[in-house]
Amino acid sequence: MKLVNLWISLILYIFSGQEYFKTSLSVLVDTKAVLTCPPVLWPSVLVVAWEIALRDKPPCFGAYRRDTNQTTRGNCTDKRITWASRPDENPALQVDPVAITHDGNYTCQIVTSDGNFYHEYHLQVLVPPEVTLVQTEKGTAVCKAASGKPAAQISWTPEGDCVTEQEPYWGDGTVTVQSTCRWGGRHVLNVSCSVSHLAGNKSLSIELDKGVRTLGFPGSDLLIILCVKFSLLLVILVFVGFIHFQRTNDCR
Ligand SMILES: *[C@@H]1O[C@H](CO)[C@@H](O)[C@H](O)[C@H]1NC(C)=O
Ligand SMILES: *[C@@H]1O[C@H](CO)[C@@H](O)[C@H](O)[C@H]1NC(C)=O
Ligand SMILES: *[C@@H]1O[C@H](CO)[C@@H](O)[C@H](O)[C@H]1NC(C)=O
Ligand SMILES: *[C@@H]1O[C@H](CO)[C@@H](O)[C@H](O)[C@H]1NC(C)=O
Ligand SMILES: *[C@@H]1O[C@H](CO)[C@@H](O)[C@H](O)[C@H]1NC(C)=O
Secondary structure, X not given: OOEEEEEEEEEEEEEOOEEEEEEEEEEEOOOOEEEOOOOOOHHHEEEEEEEEEEOOOOOEEEEEEOOOOEEEOOOOOOOOEEEOOOOOXXXXXXXXXXOHHHOEEEEEEEEEOOEEEXXXXXXXXXXXXXXXXXXXXXXXXXXXXXXXXXXXXEXXXXXXXXXXEEEEEOOOOEEEEEEEEEOOOOOOOEEEEEEEOOOOOEEEEEEOOOOHHHXXXXXXXXXXXXXXXXXXXXXXXXXXXXXXXXXXXHHO
């Protein structure tokens, strides 16, 4: 079971013979997740029922009855959601492989002779973003965290003049985040982009061209100075060459 993160809350409510556990669970896409039921004394168990409520879908139910040793898939048709093992031994649920559509609430309810026990999981499926860092024209760098779930955060070292855009892909809940930065005026050579995401952080660095690509970019003081210097050099070279030519001719 590869759980990237098991976090936030494990809240236990006890009231009138009922116990309620809640867990928020983040699971990496394409891995296997196992959801366990509340720990109870097995001989007291009458019925174990799972309720699965996925986003934008009606809930479905599956159950195990201990006295008759019967299991029902009920109306849960997703073949990737099954019992983790034999329900007469352990009524845990398994999602394998986890898909992006498995976001939702999964509740194990155990009815025993001592009361009811619940464990509700809020399952969040994580998709790691694809991270790229490129230099575009004019000493500008673009860092992109594509198709991540949830949206990634992008930060830069050193900080520049940045514009960050988020572009959700409505089909599957993934988000592409793109940050475009400029370091105008300052002579920054190396910049790095850090992408933080629940599925893991990533950092990429790039060495920016030092103004060589700023040709044709209006308003560049450096360029004007370079042009003037270069023209002067050319004039001097031509002049010197001319004089040398004349002298060589004179010497004949
Ligand atoms: C899961 O439960 C939370 C809180 O109980 C609720 O806000 C959310 O809408 C539920 N999600 C689904 C898919 O039913
Ligand atoms: C499963 O059955 C329950 C209760 O009969 C119903 O409310 C729910 O909509 C059904 N779910 C699906 C996916 O058909
Ligand atoms: C329950 O049924 C399964 C087969 O469906 C069987 O392998 C298992 O031994 C039975 N368990 C009990 C406790 O009767
Ligand atoms: C930039 O990074 C490269 C390696 O990535 C390193 O060799 C170089 O020294 C760095 N330059 C500066 C100015 O930090
Ligand atoms: C990722 O970065 C964030 C902040 O940028 C930090 O809080 C978090 O602990 C990091 N996670 C990992 C797995 O390193």
